[in-house]
Amino acid sequence: MTTWNFICPLDDIPRLGARVVQRASGGDIAIFRTAADEVFALLDQCPHKGGPLSQGLVHGRRVTCPLHGWNFTLEDGQALAPDHGSCARFEVKVEHGQVLLALN
Numbered sequence: 001m002t003t004w005n006f007i008c009p010l011d012d013i014p015r016l017g018a019r020v021v022q023r024a025s026g027g028d029i030a031i032f033r034t035a036a037d038e039v040f041a042l043l044d045q046c047p048h049k050g051g052p053l054s055q056g057l058v059h060g061r062r063v064t065c066p067l068h069g070w071n072f073t074l075e076d077g078q079a080l081a082p083d084h085g086s087c088a089r090f091e092v093k094v095e096h097g098q099v100l101l102a103l104n
Contacts, residue, residue: 002091004100007031010039013099018054018063020044021101029090030054031099032063032074039099040074041092047085 013019013033021029021041030044030053038061044054051067061074071080077087091102 002102004093005103007092007099007101010037010094010097010099013039016058018044018056018058019099020052020054023103027088028052028054029101030063031092031101032058034058034061034074037094038074039092039094041090041101042072042074042077043088043090045087046070046072047079047087048083053087 007021015033015035018030018032028044029041031041033039044052046053046065048070049067051065053063055066057064062071064071070083072087077089079085093100
């Protein structure tokens with residue numbers, strides 16, 4: 001069974017922006033908000049050079065790493081060609097205006 005953890009109200013995450021959640025087990029999680037108020041959660045580390053994806057540009061359902069311009073799909077964390085690699089993805093949802101993250 002999934003345990004959902006309250007993170008913040010949706011409005012605390014700027015549209016086309018992100019919020020960082022620190023984990024005790026290491027590896028921060030970036031929660032992204034699109035222009036359409038969709039939320040996605042990825043490990044906050046580009047597999048290329050470790051750049052903080054939370055500081056990247058959100059466009060559509062993608063984020064661009066601020067260090068070297070790699071693009072990742074927010075739905076699954078996959079790099080877009082010609083780049084290769086992926087970021088871990090986490091389950092996240094919005095209920096009644098509240099962002100909830102599965103940290104199991």
